[in-house]
Amino acid sequence: MSDSNSTPASSSSSSSSSQWVYSYLKLRFFNRIRRFLRSKNARKRPTPSDHFDTSSRPSKVVSNSNEVMVQQVVMEKVSGGDHDDSVMGLQRAVKKLHFGISWEEKELASMEIGMLAKEDVKVRKLVGGLGIIPVLVSMAASEVVARRRVAVFALIELANGTYTNKALMVEAGIFSKLQKDINILDEPTRHQFAELLLLLSSLANTQFPLSSSEIVPFLVGIIESSTSTIETKEPCLGALFNLSTMLDSAANLVSNGVVEALLKLSTTEALSEKALAALGNLVVTLMGKKAMENSAAVPGSLIEILTWDEKPKCQELSCYILMILAHQSSEQREKMAKSGIVPILLEVALLGSSLAQKRALKLLQWFKDERQAKMGPHSGPQTARVAIGSPLNQREAQQGKKVMNNLVKQSLYKNMEMITRRASAHGDSSNLKALIISTSSKSLPY
Numbered sequence: 242m243s244d245s246n247s248t249p250a251s252s253s254s255s256s257s258s259s260q261w262v263y264s265y266l267k268l269r270f271f272n273r274i275r276r277f278l279r280s281k282n283a284r285k286r287p288t289p290s291d292h293f294d295t296s297s298r299p300s301k302v303v304s305n306s307n308e309v310m311v312q313q314v315v316m317e318k319v320s321g322g323d324h325d326d327s328v329m330g331l332q333r334a335v336k337k338l339h340f341g342i343s344w345e346e347k348e349l350a351s352m353e354i355g356m357l358a359k360e361d362v363k364v365r366k367l368v369g370g371l372g373i374i375p376v377l378v379s380m381a382a383s384e385v386v387a388r389r390r391v392a393v394f395a396l397i398e399l400a401n402g403t404y405t406n407k408a409l410m411v412e413a414g415i416f417s418k419l420q421k422d423i424n425i426l427d428e429p430t431r432h433q434f435a436e437l438l439l440l441l442s443s444l445a446n447t448q449f450p451l452s453s454s455e456i457v458p459f460l461v462g463i464i465e466s467s468t469s470t471i472e473t474k475e476p477c478l479g480a481l482f483n484l485s486t487m488l489d490s491a492a493n494l495v496s497n498g499v500v501e502a503l504l505k506l507s508t509t510e511a512l513s514e515k516a517l518a519a520l521g522n523l524v525v526t527l528m529g530k531k532a533m534e535n536s537a538a539v540p541g542s543l544i545e546i547l548t549w550d551e552k553p554k555c556q557e558l559s560c561y562i563l564m565i566l567a568h569q570s571s572e573q574r575e576k577m578a579k580s581g582i583v584p585i586l587l588e589v590a591l592l593g594s595s596l597a598q599k600r601a602l603k604l605l606q607w608f609k610d611e612r613q614a615k616m617g618p619h620s621g622p623q624t625a626r627v628a629i630g631s632p633l634n635q636r637e638a639q640q641g642k643k644v645m646n647n648l649v650k651q652s653l654y655k656n657m658e659m660i661t662r663r664a665s666a667h668g669d670s671s672n673l674k675a676l677i678i679s680t681s682s683k684s685l686p687y
């Protein structure tokens with residue numbers, strides 16, 4: 242009986258031991274392959290033109306052994322031994338990309354890798370350790386349009402949602418492959434690079450060191466180009482927004498003319514929200530605020546955005562930027578007042594979103610306080626001093642209050658008429674009249 246009980250126990254322990262040994266051997270094998278590929282790359286760093294030159298190819302025996310290694314690496318990295326069609330397709334594509342003879346073969350392999358990565362998250366994470374990202378990066382710098390497109394397409398799909406792949410692309414020098422002259426690139430290629438840079442710029446929100454000096458000129462060139470479409474400019478603005486979250490990149494952004502480019506795009510309704518969001522990050526920096534203060538488009542373009550009733554988010558962002566510029570700057574407040582901001586702020590305070598109303602009321606309070614400070618206790622006609630509490634002083638105080646109330650009511654009615662005319666144009670006059678009736682002059686800050 243004891244012998245029968247000991248047999249299953251010993252068999253289970255031996256099986257677990259053999260599994261451990263097998264896993265250990267697999268790990269050692271994979272590490273050897275990684276070291277082999279790294280040493281091979283260190284011995285020769287080919288340029289994009291001669292990367293796959295047949296004259297410098299190794300012997301057929303070595304090539305075949307490398308193909309076997311790649312196949313085994315793919316099998317090793319697939320968990321649970323799941324050799325499905327996608328994994329087998331990835332196997333073939335990786336071998337073609339590394340050891341293919343013709344460029345056409347490599348282009349087809351890049352397209353296949355991109356399609357597999359798009360459909361399967363597991364493939365996306367698996368590919369990063371197979372050494373294909375540096376190859377795709379070098380292909381992205383090719384002067385052949387078709388080759389460049391398939392490489393960038395594959396990089397986009399590999400970068401989607403994977404921090405490791407993004408970091409590998411940056412380390413492989415993808416930013417140095419960007420064209421200095423935007424006019425060389427056709428519109429589809431611009432759009433592809435814009436999408437790729439949007440994905441890579443998300444590294445700005447991590448601890449990964451990301452230099453914006455190579456990215457910003459390329460992005461600015463696209464958004465300033467008259468031939469770039471709105472669909473291409475949108476991911477560029479998203480990338481600039483991500484970069485603007487890094488305070489260290491503010492100087493580089495401003496020096497490359499990002500502020501002027503964003504102010505120009507902010508007046509385009511389809512792009513305004515993204516442009517204003519990036520400006521909101523830059524205005525809190527010293528260089529960004531100074532650039533906006535010196536811009537001829539400020540405050541006119543921002544005040545114009547406040548009139549976009551159908552774009553509440555744009556109104557909120559524009560109010561925020563105006564608040565930062567007006568804070569502790571009488572010069573900027575004077576420029577805003579001369580541009581006619583007060584009646585528009587009154588309209589936003591009545592009809593805008595809750596956040597826009599709060600910001601508009603804050604600005605109005607600053608204008609009111611500044612006007613009272615300018616008037617001062619000695620402005621206006623002087624009268625004889627009267628003791629406080631005397632009947633004459635009380636009568637004059639009451640008369641002064643009546644005059645001020647009449648002035649406030651006249652200003653209120655005038656602004657309400659203007660607001661009513663604007664709202665009537667949008668067919669919203671009934672709601673506005675109800676709002677006017679329920680609003681007293683005492684609730685207005687100015």
